[in-house]
Amino acid sequence: MLALIAAVAFGGSAFAERILILYENESTQPATMEIAQGITRRLVEDKRHVELYSEYLDLVRFGSDADRQRLIEYLRVKYTGRPLDALLTVGPSALRFALAERDLFAPGVPIVFGAVRGFPEDVPMPPDATGVLSRFDVKGTLELARRLQPDAKRATILTGSAPFDRSWKETARTLLGEHYAGFDIDYLDGLSLDGFKAKATALPADSVLLILTVFADAEGVSYIPRDAASRIATTSGAPVYSVYSSYFEGTVLAGHVGTFTAIGAEMAALALRLFDGGGTAPPATQKEVALIDWRQVVSRGIARDRIPEDAEILHYKPTAWEQFRLPIILGLSVIAAQALSIAALILQNQRNRRLEDVVSTQRLELAHMSRHSQVSQLSGTLAHELTQPLTSILANAEAGRKIARAGNADLGEIGEIFDDIVADNKRAGEVIAQLRSMMRKGDVSVERIDLNDAMRSTVALINAEMVARRTQVSMSPNAEPLPVQANMVQLQQVILNLILNAADAMAELPPKQRKIEIATRLGENGARQLTVSDAGPGIAPDQMAEVFKPFVSTKDNGLGLGLAISRSLVEARGGKLVFDGMATRGARAVVTLPAG
Incomplete structure (x- = not known):
């Protein structure tokens, strides 16, 4: 398959670097697609004119000698007379193939490899080969499992029956042995997919299942490893772990991994270094992180404080406090300040009211004293005001008595005398009432x-x-x-x-x-x-x-x-x-x- 990118050549050059990428698997593999995406994105970012060719060797399904010879002849015919500037290989099988056969279709073209755990020990590393080493960290993943599941006793390592799967099993056995990180290690292989699912279902929740690859099962049925892992993990009674980032689709709990997209980007960067005359640099080890799926954390009841601080958490929905911590703190600070201000105002208001009460009481006392002073000034006239009606009452009473003793009483005249007495009495009463009001002390209505x-x-x-x-x-x-x-x-x-x-x-x-x-x-x-x-x-x-x-x-x-x-x-x-x-x-x- 040929994929051509005529990228970013503003006023472009008539010449372009040519890159041939050899993928060891078919184009539908998720890991393959992610690496291709990383390569493409990095080349586009560099803004140079690059012709990019891609070949999918599919060595897992077409791995016989006859298949290999047909593939070599295909590549020789296709690329003879088309000079290449870099040969990128994805996966260990693609790297071995390129090292053994490149003189037939890409003689002298420098190699940039990726998605491999290490350079093949039985093949000398040529000076024009460099790449990105991935650990696919089995040990780191089990150490992460120990942290997340401190009470777990057993860990099961699951691999398929394809040559690559069997190679993975041997690598894991070499790295882990029968005991590692406090786990008793079991190795599960040689089963059909249904057999794997049945075994996974029977695993207890306080154990660990690490799925590596299943390119094929014991019945010879081929699978995309991610799809096989997903189908097994869905039925698993134990939390599932992986060393591949492409497996994280909601069924895998965690793993110590590097992303395939990052592998592609780093491979493209090394190729660009070659084009710029930088030569081949020593192979670099990809940075890997603890990758954790929050959905599985919740589903499996994993405590939040067991997650490493530097872990990358997928599908995590932060709490309102985590999302809006600063606005919440500022808002609470404003509320607290307002509450303090309100409390201060309430205290001040109460203090003012008490002060007003004191002032009002003092004002009433002073007003009462002032009225006393005024009444003292008016004491003479008030006495005169009272003397006049009292004198008139006395005079009218004596006149009435004389008329009554004379024996010739005029009832009309006596009635007028009584009227005068009543009027004078009312007048005296009003004076006394006003005086009492002026002297009274108490609440003011x-x-x-x-x-x-x-x-x-x-x-x-x-x-x-x-x-x-x-x-x-x-x-x-x-x-x-x-x-x-x-x-x-x-x-x-x-x-x-x-x-x-x-x-x-x-x-x-x-x-x-x-x-x-x-x-x-x-x-x-x-x-x-x-x-x-x-x-x-x-x-x-x-x-x-x-x-x-x-x-x-x-x-x-x-x-x-x-x-x-x-x-x-x-x-x-x-x-x-x-x-x-x-x-x-x-x-x-x-x-x-x-x-x-």
């Missing part, structure tokens, strides 16, 4: 309050004080209700503090100029506003922020807490308390609260 009502009730509470201070207070309520969410007592405390501050600011003015204007209105974005304006000297622009700080006061006897507490109470409801820098006269305090 928030409710819907009309800002207009809060303004009116506060002015009513402080009216007597303003009269005593000879200060006029006017109100300008908004035409519509202005509902806010607030606590009435706290809101009254804020308004009361602003009114008292306004009155204090005008203490040095003549009574007729002491005027306080209180107004409510609808602000921007629906906000509610209450303003307290006075006619005093006002506040310097650089002091408008300072006066809200604790212990800052413009009064000689002031503590500087009233405005700070008032702002705190307003801000606690989402509002603001500031002084209007645009006021043209005196000072104008502005309370802004969100809509209720």
